[in-house]
Amino acid sequence: MGVIGGVRWGGVLPRRLRAPSRDAADRRYALERTLHHGAVADVSVLALELAMVSRSVADPRLDTAQTTLQRALDDLRSVGAAIYPPVLAGAGVGPALRSLADRLGLRLRLDLPAHDLDGDARARTGLLVADHLQTLCPGTAVHVRVRGRRLVRVRIIDRQPGRPGPRHYRAALRCG
Amino acid sequence: MRVAIAEDGVLFREGLVLLLKAAGHEVVGCVGDGDALLSLVATTPVDVAVLDIRMPPDPDGGLATAERIRALRPETGLLLLSHYAETHYLMRILEVGTERIGYRLKERVAGVQVLDDTLTRIADGEIVIEPVLAKRLVQVPGGRDGGALSALSEREHDVLRLMAEGRTNNAIAAELFVSAKAVEKHIASIFTKLDLPGDQAVHHRRVLAVLAYLRAQRIDG
Incomplete structure (x- = not known):
């Protein structure tokens, strides 16, 4: 001291x-990857599809849905980053x-x-x-x-x- | 605009192609990794290359690919996309270049207008930084004295945030419904209060000075 x-x-x-432990670290990395390639990727695709629908349909509910999707992604991001910081493996x-x-x-x-x-x-x-x-x-x-x-x-x-x-x-x- | 895409998520890649075509852009290539994008850019004229940061060949293959494209074709704009808004990625991107380059969250470019605006700004030579990240950098963490940042007025704070996004004076003026002259005054005042060096007239240097200052406020060592 x-x-x-x-x-x-x-x-x-x-x-x-x-x-x-080493096993716990490995599991956390795999879990974050699953979240990233699964739910996060799917919701991001949904955001793109919603944007395409918005091109042909004028409905204010689509804007609300887009905002809700962004909020869901923010939450998923927070969870993913808490499980395993995204920059840790690469940098x-x-x-x-x-x-x-x-x-x-x-x-x-x-x-x-x-x-x-x-x-x-x-x-x-x-x-x-x-x-x-x-x-x-x-x-x-x-x-x-x-x-x-x-x-x-x-x-x-x-x-x-x-x-x-x-x-x-x-x-x-x-x-x- | 001629756009090339490298993204390892098939569905997101296909969705991006549809959105780009809807915005009136020509998609000259669409691949799943950085090496394939580099080969494409080497043989085909591309105005802006859109890259996923976390894709093969490395964990962060988009960053390495962006570096190689910038060395090979400095005139090609680069838009890096990620699910994460991380200051580490921002700093690495600024090492790749400070002009004709952008960093956005994937879902935030899910819209014809915002995607078109982002690509146009990059093709025009600007630097485009994810507003979520710029806002976070400008915020004074709760419960502590923000030092010189606390001395900024509310309007100067807004101007600083938009500068950190890479916005030009005219774009800041349009966003805040004030004249470009008023923006110039606010910027001069911000630079004085924060004691920032550098030439305010050179856009990308100004953005760098602002980002370096904001980063230094948070990292002590």
């Missing part, structure tokens, strides 16, 4: 976060968490290892931190520090607006 990278990590006993932990923080309105400071995490560590670490970020309210300042390769250590400090003091979390993942 002490000051690392200008951040005081000690002072209180950190709560432990539990990382998803890795940093881009995935930054995109998520943007979407949730969080102020994120990331301190990641210089090396790339391998597939297992990348997925499980990304999901561990993403799951925690999902619990925070907009405006929260979050500092995430990740170290290690086969034994990945994660520390998170968050400070939510209107709540006293920062909260500390940590986790360790044995990967590979």
